Amino acid sequence: MSLRFKEVTDSESETKIPRPFDLGKRQTLDLGNGSEILYISKFVSSDQAWTWFDFLNQRIPWTRPTICVFGRSVLQPRDTCYVANPGLTTLTYSGYKPHAYTWDDFTPLKDILDAVHEALPGSRFNSLLLNRYKGGNDYVGWHSDDEKVYALNQEIASVSFGCERDFLLKKKPNKTSQRRNDEEPPAKKSKKSSVADRHSFVLKHGSLLVMKGYTQRDWMHSVPKRLKAEATRINLTFRHVIVD
Numbered sequence: 001m002s003l004r005f006k007e008v009t010d011s012e013s014e015t016k017i018p019r020p021f022d023l024g025k026r027q028t029l030d031l032g033n034g035s036e037i038l039y040i041s042k043f044v045s046s047d048q049a050w051t052w053f054d055f056l057n058q059r060i061p062w063t064r065p066t067i068c069v070f071g072r073s074v075l076q077p078r079d080t081c082y083v084a085n086p087g088l089t090t091l092t093y094s095g096y097k098p099h100a101y102t103w104d105d106f107t108p109l110k111d112i113l114d115a116v117h118e119a120l121p122g123s124r125f126n127s128l129l130l131n132r133y134k135g136g137n138d139y140v141g142w143h144s145d146d147e148k149v150y151a152l153n154q155e156i157a158s159v160s161f162g163c164e165r166d167f168l169l170k171k172k173p174n175k176t177s178q179r180r181n182d183e184e185p186p187a188k189k190s191k192k193s194s195v196a197d198r199h200s201f202v203l204k205h206g207s208l209l210v211m212k213g214y215t216q217r218d219w220m221h222s223v224p225k226r227l228k229a230e231a232t233r234i235n236l237t238f239r240h241v242i243v244d
């Protein structure tokens with residue numbers, strides 16, 4: 001059923017290819033209706049992940065922009081930076097248009113992108129949103145990455161470094177799920193939706209989480225405040241802006 005993980009060990013790639021990447025255990029979570037989460041807890045070794053963390057923490061030109069939420073201007077509760085292939089449509093989210101740096105500005109980002117492409121055959125990401133959470137007060141609220149520049153079924157690959165944080169998923173109350181649940185008797189309906197419509201992951205240092213299929217159309221995600229999480233976390237979400 002949808003709550004169970006399927007585990008696959010890709011031990012061949014570990015022994016044959018010398019690299020800092022350990023694609024050991026892959027877990028998949030079927031969210032239903034064409035949405036799926038893939039999680040690789042040891043995507044990169046801890047040492048490699050700390051090397052990249054230090055580079056990103058020190059060298060990325062982090063900014064904390066003012067964004068517009070429900071018509072009000074607020075300081076975004078985390079630092080951010082954006083990198084994209086030249087010539088792509090400009091990204092706008094919450095009324096904010098981040099400056100697009102190029103991959104050449106930060107060479108290690110190309111290495112991380114290569115590692116992600118290698119782990120996800122067939123993927124071709126062309127942009128990257130970086131987030132830095134400087135402690136448990138920093139967060140990202142419930143949202144979907146469903147801006148017009150992305151396809152409805154775009155895959156997003158999320159790499160985490162530093163402090164572990166909870167990543168939550170919540171199903172949108174959409175028509176698709178309504179139609180499916182209409183076939184159930186009312187008592188069973190509410191119980192079923194409360195169990196399977198929320199999931200959480202602890203995103204580890206050096207991990208890769210992939211939101212696949214229609215996850216952005218049908219689900220929301222968040223990284224909530226966690227007052228005990230004192231250390232800094234850096235997260236990279238690789239995306240694909242539609243090219244006409």
Ligand SMILES: O=C(O)CCC(=O)C(=O)O
Pocket residue numbers: 129131140145158167203221223235237
């Ligand atoms: O920090 C994370 O794990 C998620 C970030 C995120 O959802 C986003 O940048 O859209």
Ligand SMILES: [Fe+2]
Pocket residue numbers: 143144145221
């Ligand atoms: Fe997101």
